[in-house]
Amino acid sequence: MKLARIGGTENDGVCRLALTDEEIEARRLLITWADEIGLSVYTDDISNLFFCLEGTETDAPPVVTGSHIDSQPTGGKFDGAFGVVAGFEAIQAIQESGVVPTKPIEIVVWMNEEGSRFSPGMMGSEAFTGRRPMEQILEVKDVNGIRTVEALEKTLAMFPNIKRRSLGFPMTAFIEAHIEQGPILEELGVPVGVVTGIQGSRRFRVRVTGDEGHAGTLPMSDRKDALFSALEMIGAMRQAFDTDQVKFTTGLFQVSPNVPSVVPSNVLFSIDIRHPDGQTLKRLGNAISGLCEENRGPCAVEVMEIATSDSLEFPNEIRACISNSAQELGIENKPILSMAGHDARQLHYHCPTGMIFSPCEEGISHNEAENCEPSDLATVTRVLAVTLAKLAS
């Protein structure tokens, strides 16, 4: 909860965007915690943070847990942060048990998972695993035109004494604890979800170009109104995608010149489309370009796909390890598909990976009202500790 106060909002939520002063302050707090319990601290070229508990085999690839501490602008206290805090608590529990693990156990804080300042997100895990070129990441700009590379250098400069590690070092396993961000575990009354995989998603940007005009003089029939054309496109997509299990979101919508008495000449909007079935997702995503083209009216349109994530399944041995750990503790658990994307999506292509979910009140997330039961979070943390200890032994 001390972490949640950094970037805390009036409505009890969190605004802690990647590489901002707030996120830097949160990094400082985590480093203090690591120092207090004797963990070594590392970073890398993309400013991921690592907190390491040494094992008896110091050179063995570590077992890693963690998540992210950046948030949405009006985000909650648990999304991301829980996975990092749970890592600290799990390691403390292991330390207190007196058993020294064979392999090192580490907590990682991935840089910019949310992608609300620099979009798309998952920059830390994608750079680490090599799934997006570093050059591309560094040039992404925020709404104020600040490049990722500038914000990154500023952040790294704040911590000049932390040792730098190379990107992509080998890991024995990666286990991410996270809140479900959906209503299923709460409805089932089950405190622990063993995540089977992650629903795929496709993300687009659509740029609509019309022409400016005077709101009082330009006849309607002569207008090239980019706003009206964008509305037609989104309306057509809503209709076409109105089928079971689809999630279709336009979260970003920027109009220019965006003044009351000028017909809008430009609109840039985002499309985020998700479906648990990979084939359906492919088909729906492929329809977007055509639907925009058919509904562009007198304007021009450009559709760009900026990120695609296939649906994926985590390996059985990791799922079994988590489930067995819960069973040994006498804790009920169920398999669950993740509807949201996580850094674990990238790590899946780097090392054996899995996730553990905690229930989330009414499934509300990416919202200041996000909430979880402390007892559920403690339960997931216990399962995480046993899982990490098993994997590191």
Added chain:
Amino acid sequence: MKLARIGGTENDGVCRLALTDEEIEARRLLITWADEIGLSVYTDDISNLFFCLEGTETDAPPVVTGSHIDSQPTGGKFDGAFGVVAGFEAIQAIQESGVVPTKPIEIVVWMNEEGSRFSPGMMGSEAFTGRRPMEQILEVKDVNGIRTVEALEKTLAMFPNIKRRSLGFPMTAFIEAHIEQGPILEELGVPVGVVTGIQGSRRFRVRVTGDEGHAGTLPMSDRKDALFSALEMIGAMRQAFDTDQVKFTTGLFQVSPNVPSVVPSNVLFSIDIRHPDGQTLKRLGNAISGLCEENRGPCAVEVMEIATSDSLEFPNEIRACISNSAQELGIENKPILSMAGHDARQLHYHCPTGMIFSPCEEGISHNEAENCEPSDLATVTRVLAVTLAKLAS
């Protein structure tokens, strides 16, 4: 053209928002021009600027011409600025003719006509004529939260030596020269439009309130998506207002939190609706609240009317004076209704008022591509000079 370079854009347009450094620089240039031809300079509490050619009766209410020098963010070189420059040229012509007018002739520069930085616009002419309370104007904020009063004090402080006059002093007449901003004069091939009146307009802000949610996890049926509800409202209004002569514009559309993976919780959008017939305008404007309510879906909606301007007719004697002046010069002229609002709308309630229009290439305005024939502008300026001289004699 020297004026157009202040705030000039790459695409040959102008960005000179009210009370910005660019507008202040433009004011300086005008003051230089006034000094060069011996006009006295005044300002008032809302930072309107006045340039005065003395008459033989120094205390007589002046004949006033002018317009504004603020622009839209991607505006043209002529909207507003032409009326001010034409005032200077007309006064110079009168000076060169050797005739000293009986009444003073003045050029006015009204503060913030466009309303693109501080909205709604026409602040200078509304404060001068008392048609909007000064307290209300001073508290309007721009997108950065800067209040009008702060920007105003900054501007006035730049010109400490200019004498302050009281708001609302009597005028003999007000004549505004302006580009048509529509295609009619160009189509008719007539160089001078004698404006009969101004089309009425109603301006609204609509605030749609839903709830944030995670783009990957929140089922579509549980969403309160403020963007989708706003689109439904605008769609319904487009359909309802799809009748002859209506102008319906949503130029401002702000989404929050405006990030790709969060369902939007808030949208604020503008409606600008105009119609030459006062009764039709009233009926259409009155339908807006119901249409928004019917199409709000799961969201809440608040509709605020922020400005209403009735359709108005300029007095016959002023229209006749302009038309006669043109005829004396052998210049063809036609009556024309103004589709756009102008400061003359406010002055109409203060003193006998009229407007003279120049053709405007393809009717394009509020656009960097705005263009006019220099010979047309010169023709209008000659008519303006004769009109001012007549009214001041």
